[in-house]
Amino acid sequence: MKRLNDVRLGEEATLITVEANENIKKRLLDIGMVKGSKITPVLISPGKDMVAYNIKGAVIAIRKDDTRNIIVEDQA
Amino acid sequence: MKIGLVGNPNVGKSTIFNALTGLRQHTGNWPGKTVEKATGYMTYNGLEYQIEDLPGTYSLMAHSKEEEVTRDFIYFNTYDALIIVCDAVCLERNLNLVLQVLEVTDKVIVCLNLIDEAKKKQIYIDTDKLAQILRVPVIETTARDRQGLDELLATLETICDKMSKAHHVRYDENILEAVDIVYPIIQDNVRINKRAVALKLISGDKNISHYFNLDGDKILKNKVNEARTYLYKKGIKLNDIETIITEEVIEECTNIASEVTQFNKKDYQKRDRFIDRILTGKLTSYPIMLLMLLLIFWITITGANYPSQILYDFFFGLEDNLLNFLAFLHLPETVINCLVYGVYRVLAWVVSVMLPPMAIFFPLFTLLEDLGYLPRIAFNLDKAFKKCASCGKQALTMAMGFGCNAVGVIGARIIDSPRERLIAILTNSFVPCNGRFPILISMITMFFIVSTGSSSFISALLLTLMILIGIIMTFVISKILSKTILKGMPSAFTLELPPYRRPQITKVIIRSVLDRTLFVLKRAICISAPAGLVIWIMANVHCGGNTMLELCTGALDPFARAIGLDGVILMAFILGFPANEIVIPIMIMGYMSLGYITDFDNVSALKNLFLDNGWTPLTAICVMLFTLMHWPCLTTVFTIKKETGSSKWAILSILIPAFTGIIICFVVTQIYHLIF
Secondary structure, X not given: OEEHHHOOOOOOEXXXXXXXXXXXXXXXXXXXXXXXXXXXXXXXXXXXXXXXXXXXXEEEXXXXXXXXXXEEOOOO | OEEEEEEOOOOOHHHHXXXXXXXXXXXXXXXXXXXXXXXXXXXXXXXXXXXXXXXXXXXXXXXXXXXXXXXXXXXXXXXXXXXXXXXXXXXXXXXXXXXXXXXXXXXXXEEEEOHHHHHHOOEEEOHHHHHHHHOOOEEEOEXXXXXXXXXXXXXXXXXXXXXXXXXXXXXXXXXXXXXXXXXXXXXXXXXXXXXXXXXXXXXXXXXHHHHOOOOOOHHHHHHHHHHHHHHHHOOXXXXXXXHHHHHHHHHHHHHHHHHHEEEOOOOOOHHHHHHHHHHXXXXXXXXXXXXXXXHHHHHHHHHHHHHHHHHHHHHHHHHHHHHHHHHHXXXXXXXXXXXXXXXXXXXXXXXXXXXXXXXXXXXXXXXXHHHOXXXXXXXXXXXXXXXXXXXXXXXXXXXXXXXXXXXXXXXXXXXXXXXXXXXXXXXXXXXXXXXXXXXXXXXXXXXXXXXXXXXHHHHHHHHHHHHHHHHHHHHHHXXXXXXOOOOOOOOOOEEEOOOOOOOOHHHHHHHHHHHHHHHHHHHHHHHHHHHHHXXXXXXXXXXXXXXXXXXXXXXXXXXXXXXXXXXXXXXXXXXXXXXXXXXXXXXXXXXXXXXXOOOOOOOHHHHHHHHHOOOOHHHHHHHHHHHHOOOOOHHHHXXXXXXXXXXXXXXXXXXXXXXXXXXXXXXXHHHHHHHO
């Protein structure tokens, strides 16, 4: 078990579950984030509250608070 | 023929729309630029086309207001065909919408836009294969260079009588069974695919259910319930249906994309990430934002000085000719005086003071926008917005507010949470729109620049300071709103950071001068001319021993003095309610009609007029603060009423900045009097 928020910048992760609230879950579905999708954190905001992820070629920023309960596959 | 343009946000729908229709929808390199449907017309090979530019959306599940516009269009409107615009750089994600739309209708052309950008990043797409899989035409375009548009138009001609069946996602057997239960009883007059409607009804989509009157139609309701029970028995809960469908669509997207796309360069985003690390870096982001603001203002002020003087000389050179001409027409002297010294002189002032800075500021701002910098500002400032329990995208609505607060208010539709959207709407007027910018610039250049030379740098610095005050007030008021009448927690949102794009410099300059600058100027002139007449009448109609103007300004004077202004200034702000552009013209008219005469050699004559009427540095400071914070213009207030659907918020949007401005000006005035 590894959380998306613990994945380091530039490291690719595979999504297992999105235990986020309905709103963010739907948003993630919209941009194509489902179980098994690859996601790579690429940028952190200067206030450290947001992380931008590379999701299928697009760069999308989400607040850390909203990605707290997203579980990814543990590569190690 | 009616054609709809749909697609993900920021893929160039509006650029294609403009290229096809010859219209000039604003475009910008960030998602959410278009929030309202735009309609345009064109003729091709003798056929009339009506083209609808729709707001971008990632899916048809519509989670925000502007996405609903698009979803409702696709489901409920009549059209002959849809053009789905895709970003060739990230095809996989765009396919999600394509597959969802194909379920609803077959009359679709897929337009692979930004194909030049993809090639530059060495991403190659097998267009023929994609067309084969989707069973609809696929056209490659580079809209900003008009490439591929001819082919698009030629295809458009044939699509409407084409009867082929497009590709549909093969869903889970159980879901297909459930759809079969419902779709046969959906009425025959539905143009769109009945299976798609059935699926939406089963998954509990509110708008679709409402449109098909699910609650009123007993038979339909029973069938939908039957389908849901069927799924429940198979272990699929109502809440999971949407997720299951989406997962299947997305899986298919991945398969199709990997079949037709070839990435020859793995790190094609390297350059963008490098720029991002500087523009959003911990140490560099804030200084760069400040420097950028300072630089834009410096260029604006420096560049505007010279043309302002030229325009001024030109207009006042014409004044004598105009006087002679009107005398030649044998007009009565009072009318001539009113027209020349009232209307013409004020208009000349407005044009020479306002036109040059706007003609420089707008193109610069548009360049930043086209580059893709604005979403990075939202990214940088999000922490502050989060602390105010509001949304980082508010930064984007503020950026739009620089152009026009009404546009900023409409733009707030990109914010999903109704509470956070209201905060963005109510605080938008703390950003000075282009109607108020010239007031700030002229106050600074007149009163705070002593000598020439390094002066424009100091002006820029002061202007930046004023903008910062506006931004800080936005945060303060947002926070107060979040703690009081709009209580709540920050809600989730996603913010896309688009790739950096090279702006088309000449196009930007031409467009922003022609569209925005002239528009604002026209508004200023149209409203100041009648305002000039009103002032002239007020100054010439006597009531008792005084003119009406003296009575009004006299009544306002004591209150105005307490907040560092005077009666004429406050009246100018009140009469300037229809448009802030006319505040300075009204002030000038007010002072001139009160009988003060100055000589009009150059722009600084304006300063002398103000000084003769008792202005001090305090007056200038308070005018600037009050410009930044008083009430939004009439258009903005109407827009707020329309966007929020309630007069309550519209009235609050007047009261909040008005009280803030009055309190701040009062405090500043009292402190100033203590010191001096």
